[in-house]
Amino acid sequence: NAGVMQNPRHLVRRRGQEARLRCSPMKGHSHVYWYRQLPEEGLKFMVYLQKENIIDESGMPKERFSAEFPKEGPSILRIQQVVRGDSAAYFCASSPPGDGLNTIYFGEGSWLTVV
Amino acid sequence: AQRVTQPEKLLSVFKGAPVELKCNYSYSGSPELFWYVQYSRQRLQLLLRHISRESIKGFTADLNKGETSFHLKKPFAQEEDSAMYYCALSVGGSNYKLTFGKGTLLTVNP
Numbered sequence: 179n180a181g182v183m184q185n186p187r188h189l190v191r192r193r194g195q196e197a198r199l200r201c202s203p204m205k206g207h208s209h210v211y212w213y214r215q216l217p218e219e220g221l222k223f224m225v226y227l228q229k230e231n232i233i234d235e236s237g238m239p240k241e242r243f244s245a246e247f248p249k250e251g252p253s254i255l256r257i258q259q260v261v262r263g264d265s266a267a268y269f270c271a272s273s274p275p276g277d278g279l280n281t282i283y284f285g286e287g288s289w290l291t292v293v
Numbered sequence: 294a295q296r297v298t299q300p301e302k303l304l305s306v307f308k309g310a311p312v313e314l315k316c317n318y319s320y321s322g323s324p325e326l327f328w329y330v331q332y333s334r335q336r337l338q339l340l341l342r343h344i345s346r347e348s349i350k351g352f353t354a355d356l357n358k359g360e361t362s363f364h365l366k367k368p369f370a371q372e373e374d375s376a377m378y379y380c381a382l383s384v385g386g387s388n389y390k391l392t393f394g395k396g397t398l399l400t401v402n403p
Contacts (some may be wrong), residue, residue: 181336182336209389211389213391220297220392220393220394220395221337221379221381222392222393226389226390237390269337273389280388281388282388282389282391283336283338284329284336285336287336
């Protein structure tokens with residue numbers, strides 16, 4: 179099992195552009211989570227998705243950020259019209275189907291730099 | 294809102310010395326506490342959780358509700374313990390919505 183796979187690992191965008199980060203969960207995992215780590219901060223929960231459903235988006239910024247986990251393919255975190263403050267490490271995690279008490283497994287992260 | 298505080302950004306000890314990484318939390322209810330570790334160039338991984346009351350790689354952590362602390366301890370540090378350690382908590386019975394501390398970078402010197 180290759181683990182949670184994220185790409186790209188590093189992404190540079192100019193202000194105003196769009197950033198798309200992809201996450202493939204571990205085999206057999208149907209729950210995906212996105213976290214953001216701003217410089218000098220701890221990871222912060224953004225969103226929890228299952229296939230074709232957003233379960234909890236309480237940590238998502240109200241504007242410009244969206245996430246999806248389609249029936250086929252990876253989960254995507256999209257940031258529109260990026261600003262310098264979006265520069266951060268974005269971590270995806272996944273867990274198997276269950277009652278929310280399973281351990282979640284993290285990917286290696288995607289580092290977004292906005293110039 | 295809940296918060297996790299790791300007061301030490303950096304901690305350096307010698308091999309064989311005891312190590313304690315501090316973690317304090319603020320939450321009025323009963324949280325679940327975790328320690329995650331990130332070794333150099335590797336992904337974040339769960340080290341231990343308080344409900345398991347287990348020892349992993351010689352590390353233990355006891356939840357002290359009176360002091361709202363969940364310090365991570367190991368009696369004899371090894372060089373391979375050098376890593377970034379994050380304390381985290383979850384509430385409401387679900388362990389996906391974690392609140393992390395800022396982390397402590399542990400360096401174990403030979």
